[in-house]
Amino acid sequence: MKVRLGNTDIGLAQYIGLWTAVAVMFGAQELLRDIVDNHHVWSTWDYIRWSMIQWYTWAALAPWVFRLAEKHPIRAPLRLRGLGRQLPLSLGVTMLAMVIGAVVSTVFEPSGFTQQLWYFIGQHFATGLLTYWALFAIRQAMAFHEEKARRELETSRLSAELAQSRLQALKSQLQPHFLFNTLHAIATLLDEDALSAEDMLMRLSDLLRAFLEDHDGQEISLRRELVLLDLYLGIQRMRFKDRLTTQIYVSPDTLRGAVPSLILQPIVENAIRHGIGERVGSDCIEIESRREGDSLCIDVRNRNSTLETGPAAASGHGIGLSNTALRLRELYGDAAGVRLEMIWPQGVVCRLRLPFHEIEEPDDAPEVAAA
Structure with a gap:
């Protein structure tokens, strides 16, 4: 009683x-x-x-x-x-x-x-x-x-809802940005190679369908993120043909690590746009993931671009890098970060660092082809 x-x-x-x-x-x-x-x-x-x-x-x-x-x-x-x-x-x-x-x-x-x-x-x-x-x-x-x-x-509760709304807004900004650039590439290719343009549209359809399946979540596994990225890279390889090659170096213990969904696509897009998108010659886009203590480190390198000196270098290249920095800050605070560096003898690397934690994924998750 x-x-x-x-x-x-x-x-x-x-x-x-x-x-x-x-x-x-x-x-x-x-x-x-x-x-x-x-x-x-x-x-x-x-x-x-x-x-x-x-x-x-x-x-x-x-x-x-x-x-x-x-x-x-x-x-x-x-x-x-x-x-x-x-x-x-x-x-x-x-x-x-x-x-x-x-x-x-x-x-x-x-x-x-x-x-x-x-x-x-x-x-x-x-x-x-x-x-x-x-x-x-x-x-x-x-x-x-x-x-x-x-x-x-x-x-x-309101702070969590506000943070979620900010993240969703940041994530939503990438969709029309990426879609516009891809459709522009397809339109450019239509006059040159209709079959390749049709193949790119099919890849774009697969990419959008795969992305919409993960649309509600803010985090996905690195394995799933690399599968989405491979669809995007397939479109870009069709566009630039033999001028663009890609290499992925994945540490197996990082594949189940959680990353913000669609975090790599704008970084790779920037690497291509500021590389062979503006310069003659060929380029190689390299993606590497590794564990460093309690952190997950991901590097995106390209060999055919340079990093401007001054404020532009620190702030990143356009909406892709600024959006990435904002999303990381909202999700992880000071525990995550992104920065650009020059690499020898030529090229630029974008380094991502975020706290490592694993995320559940279905047993039939697709495999990632690692170099």
């Missing part, structure tokens, strides 16, 4: 034990006061009994006081309206406690009810009034704590 105080349930034995401790403490205080003042000293049981009558009465009234505090709270800033309701309530409940105490005392004392009532009013009314306001203050403090916890939970 439990006693309900506000939104908190307390076991009946614990509740009675708490008020018994209060009664014993005040009973002992009365006994010591009479001893010090050299008054007539009653038996120890008499002091405990008188104190128990007083405090067990408040034990019975405490749940009611809590309900009154919930119904008529005093909210910050201090409202006279709430105080105006609690003042008469405190006086009324305290007077009721005096009446109950007097009624119970008549069972044990030879004097009548009226004499006992005046005794309780004279001896315990002020203490009773303070007890009411102490119980009221406890309930107010509990209400403030519950409201604070509720607001923190709501703030946490």
Whole structure:
């Protein structure tokens, strides 16, 4: 059996034990006061009994006081309206406690009810009034704590929803950007090689279908990400023919590592666009993954581009790198990052570092061809 105080349930034995401790403490205080003042000293049981009558009465009234505090709270800033309701309530409940105490005392004392009532009013009314306001203050403090916890939970929920919305917006920005560039490449190829353009459209259809299957999630396995990337690279190899080659170096213990979905495609797109997309000659796009402690490191290299000096080098190349940096910050905070570096003798590498954790994937997940 439990006693309900506000939104908190307390076991009946614990509740009675708490008020018994209060009664014993005040009973002992009365006994010591009479001893010090050299008054007539009653038996120890008499002091405990008188104190128990007083405090067990408040034990019975405490749940009611809590309900009154919930119904008529005093909210910050201090409202006279709430105080105006609690003042008469405190006086009324305290007077009721005096009446109950007097009624119970008549069972044990030879004097009548009226004499006992005046005794309780004279001896315990002020203490009773303070007890009411102490119980009221406890309930107010509990209400403030519950409201604070509720607001923190709501703030946490809204923050999570906001972060999810930001991530979804960042992710959605890539779709029309990538689609526009790919369709432009297909349109360019139509006049030169209709069959290759048709093959590219089929690959684009497969890529979009595969991407939409993973559209709701923010993270997928590196294995799945590389499969999506291979579809995209197939389109680009059709476009640039023998000018573009690709190599993938995958550490087997990284394949189940979680990465943001479609994180590599804009990086590879930048590598191609700033490489053979602007320069004559051929290029090789290399993707490498490895574990370094608790981090997953992914490098995307191309051999036919250069890194400009100044702010442009630090901020990345266009929407792809800036979008990637924002997504990593939203998902992992300072635990992840992306940067561009020159490589010898020529080329640029984009280095991704993110915290390693594995993600579940179906047993029939496609294999990745590693070089």
